[in-house]
Amino acid sequence: KRHMFWETQPVGQYKDMENMDLLPEGVIEPPQDVSQVRQEPYNLPSSYEWCTCDVNSNETMKEIYNLLTNNYVEDDDNMFRFDYSVEFLRWALKPPGYYSDWHIGVRVKGSKKLVAFITGVPAHIRVRDKVVVMTEINFLCVHKKLRSKRLAPVLIKEVTRRVHLQNIWQAAYTAGVVLPTPIATCQYWHRSLNPKKLIEVGFSRLGARLTMSRTIKLYRLPEEPATQGFRAMESRDVPAVTRLLQEYLMQFAVAPYFTDNDVEHWLLPVENVVDSFVVENPSSHEITDFCSFYTLPSTVIGNEHYSVLKAAYSYYNVATSTPLLQLMNDTLIVAKQKDYDVFNALDIMQNESFLKELKFGPGDGHLHYYLYNYRIKGPLKPSELGLVLL
Numbered sequence: 001k002r003h004m005f006w007e008t009q010p011v012g013q014y015k016d017m018e019n020m021d022l023l024p025e026g027v028i029e030p031p032q033d034v035s036q037v038r039q040e041p042y043n044l045p046s047s048y049e050w051c052t053c054d055v056n057s058n059e060t061m062k063e064i065y066n067l068l069t070n071n072y073v074e075d076d077d078n079m080f081r082f083d084y085s086v087e088f089l090r091w092a093l094k095p096p097g098y099y100s101d102w103h104i105g106v107r108v109k110g111s112k113k114l115v116a117f118i119t120g121v122p123a124h125i126r127v128r129d130k131v132v133v134m135t136e137i138n139f140l141c142v143h144k145k146l147r148s149k150r151l152a153p154v155l156i157k158e159v160t161r162r163v164h165l166q167n168i169w170q171a172a173y174t175a176g177v178v179l180p181t182p183i184a185t186c187q188y189w190h191r192s193l194n195p196k197k198l199i200e201v202g203f204s205r206l207g208a209r210l211t212m213s214r215t216i217k218l219y220r221l222p223e224e225p226a227t228q229g230f231r232a233m234e235s236r237d238v239p240a241v242t243r244l245l246q247e248y249l250m251q252f253a254v255a256p257y258f259t260d261n262d263v264e265h266w267l268l269p270v271e272n273v274v275d276s277f278v279v280e281n282p283s284s285h286e287i288t289d290f291c292s293f294y295t296l297p298s299t300v301i302g303n304e305h306y307s308v309l310k311a312a313y314s315y316y317n318v319a320t321s322t323p324l325l326q327l328m329n330d331t332l333i334v335a336k337q338k339d340y341d342v343f344n345a346l347d348i349m350q351n352e353s354f355l356k357e358l359k360f361g362p363g364d365g366h367l368h369y370y371l372y373n374y375r376i377k378g379p380l381k382p383s384e385l386g387l388v389l390l
């Protein structure tokens with residue numbers, strides 16, 4: 001497939017794949033001087049204009065929410081569409097050191113209607129033995145009525161330009177589609193928590209030799225976590241969780257580099273956005289394990305009984321004394337207690353070690369990871385990836 005836009009970008013090109021192993025890992029294009037970066041925004045089709053979206057404005061957040069909930073990513077069968085909440089988007093877009101002009105919108109000149117969006121947030125990402133300041137690109141969305149006007153490449157060039165102006169030259173992003181060139185291709189898995197609803201909305205199908213009552217029984221979970229000392233994470237746990245997580249993530253080829261500040265933002269519980277738990281040893285009071293998931297509901301498109309699928313997405317998990325299998329089962333138990341319908345996970349990090357045993361089923365799609373302007377001998381196995389993007 002020809003990628004007229006991506007073949008012009010500093011990303012791994014398909015044609016490089018033959019002598020991939022000859023090219024060195026690292027920066028593809030050296031950084032320019034910031035004074036050399038284009039000062040003016042890229043051109044939009046005449047009836048559209050750029051805007052910087054103020055994520056502190058409730059009105060603007062409502063516009064972003066409405067654009068995404070009606071026009072963002074759907075599953076392959078167009079039965080579900082991501083339904084990121086306002087509080088989730090605020091959390092995702094305001095990490096330590098964020099730049100408000102990396103929250104980029106496109107409006108119709110007359111009506112001021114928001115019709116497209118793309119975002120970047122700064123992150124320290126380690127690639128093998130190098131920590132690189134990058135931007136994590138997300139929420140690229142063009143209104144359904146404006147598709148194939150080639151707006152996406154302009155949005156990508158504009159966010160790249162604004163990132164370059166801050167002297168940042170690398171990026172990380174994920175997509176359900178294959179572009180030049182994935183650093184890793186991951187499979188997603190789902191664990192039913194409310195099988196009756198999942199079958200009703202068409203997310204799951206009744207097993208050939210299973211009745212509904214046997215299916216409900218199959219996925220039943222205990223009322224309470226099994227692990228002694230399992231509790232919600234609190235502010236006082238930040239230093240211990242940072243140490244635990246930093247140490248754990250070192251085993252992966254690509255992973256975030258989290259400071260206490262980052263852990264405080266990304267991993268402290270925020271209701272209906274992110275839940276995190278620690279295991280505190282009852283006698284030593286040492287924090288020995290950590291697990292977390294984020295909340296990303298999906299709109300159920302066109303079901304007469306349900307309009308929303310309540311989904312939890314596995315985030316970062318570290319098991320140093322509790323078996324990972326038991327820690328993740330406790331996570332499922334808590335997700336069920338909080339009335340989630342399904343728990344999703346990618347086959348990254350050590351997730352493969354628990355997926356089948358905890359009754360996850362494989363999803364029908366893949367999530368591809370990409371780096372911009374950074375070459376890595378790959379592709380990596382999913383188990384070499386320690387980075388979760390929202």
Ligand SMILES: COc1cccc(CC(=N)NC(=O)c2cccnc2OC2CCNCC2)c1
Pocket residue numbers: 073074075076080081082174176188189296298309311313344345346365367389390
């Ligand atoms: C169930 O509702 C859906 C609504 C839209 C798309 C999909 C399928 C899909 N594309 N799923 C994933 O990308 C996915 C599956 C498991 C874990 N994380 C995931 O994506 C995350 C990370 C990338 N940005 C979106 C959320 C499902």
